[in-house]
Amino acid sequence: MTQPQQTDRDQLAFQQYRTLLFSVAYRVLGTAADAEDVVQDAWLKWSGADRSQVADPKAYLTRIITNLAMERLRSTRRRRETYVGPWLPEPILTGPDTADGVAAADSVSMALLVVLETLSPLERAVFVLKEVFAFSHAEIAEAVDRSEAAVRQAAHRAREHVQARRPRFTADRARQRDVTERFFAATAGGDINTLMELLSPDVTLWTDGGGKVRQALKPVVGQQTVAHWFAMLGKATYQGIEPGQMRAELTWINGGPGVVFRGPDRVVATLTFDFDPEGRISTLHNVANPDKLGAVTDGIRHELI
Known part of the structure; x- marks a missing residue:
């Protein structure tokens, strides 16, 4: 040969x-x-x-x-x-096929990777x-x-x-997608009441800026505090980007529904969700460290098994 x-x-x-x-x-x-x-x-x-x-x-x-x-x-x-x-772990884009497989999706979720x-x-x-x-x-x-x-x-x-x-609950993917879409709309409209309905009472928001961009250095805890945090997103300048210049899109991140935030020339953050047994959002992971956005910026959808 x-x-x-x-x-x-x-x-x-x-x-x-x-x-x-x-x-x-x-x-x-x-x-x-x-x-x-x-x-x-x-x-x-x-x-x-x-x-x-x-x-x-x-x-x-x-x-x-x-x-x-x-x-x-x-x-x-x-x-x-x-x-x-x-x-926080580096987010990756995953296709709907990964999300359809509950076990595969859970094994690559932000929540599990954080525990690991x-x-x-x-x-x-x-x-x-x-x-x-x-x-x-x-x-x-x-x-x-x-x-x-x-x-x-x-x-x-x-x-x-x-x-x-990491308690494991029966994952209703349709419910998770619906809650994510409603959360997305409520955030864009500054609708605090709807945000409060979608969030678990002891919801926790984790933000990762890595010292490169301004983020909360400690977890943000509680339904009202987290709701106000996201209600203000559409009204405040973020990383030098005016609200009118910020774009957000729903997509699949780490095996579940998530949001990618983009400015005119770059990806600025991702947001992923974990849910409680009632289907409310229990944890949010917000990654804004630019060093961790390469995979999302490149738009590579990873095949995972």
Whole structure:
């Protein structure tokens, strides 16, 4: 076999699992930019490996991407210790197909990614591989270079931690979309009464400006306070953009309905929602740090599994 033919086969094998690799990396890291970087690093390792010894390319590539992602997470977490204000994951655009799959949508939701931030890198990787991608404990042990017993313990700790902080409700996607659309209209019209109806009494708004743009450095809590916050959006200048120049559009972000805010020349923020059992908005995540808007600005809709 000639070298070009071998290279083509290597590329095809890698491309076959590229969506899986990005999907794992993004959930482990919480940022699209870092996920893309480790996917590229995985390609370099794959290209330089002796693939005649690789019996299972999927398992081999999963091991590479998992370890690269854990290594990158350890490094980025040290930087996050000095982050200004709340740190939120980097939003990504997702298609309606992702939103139609409740389990896939939930696994990439802002709310879950925020909870995953509180796990250790090992626990986070094990949780993602076990709970999202249904890898066996033995397969995960091979991927993360740990004993199967250690993986079982990490999986148990991670699952209990997530369940305690992220109650799971039956997701009514049509209801969520309807509430988001009504919230969107009420915000544009400054309709505080409707906003109050749509918000849970103990609703919390988290804003991430990263010290790059002005945002609340602590969570904004309470139905009335959050309602007033959004009622004022259409009346105030934001990041130097007059209200008449600001555009907002409903779209799919991280597996659910969300809003992208745009100025004349740039994306300025995204807004995503979490809902309580009654279908009211319980949490809002507002990302305005320009360093985290690259994926949305590029308009890339990520395929996630």
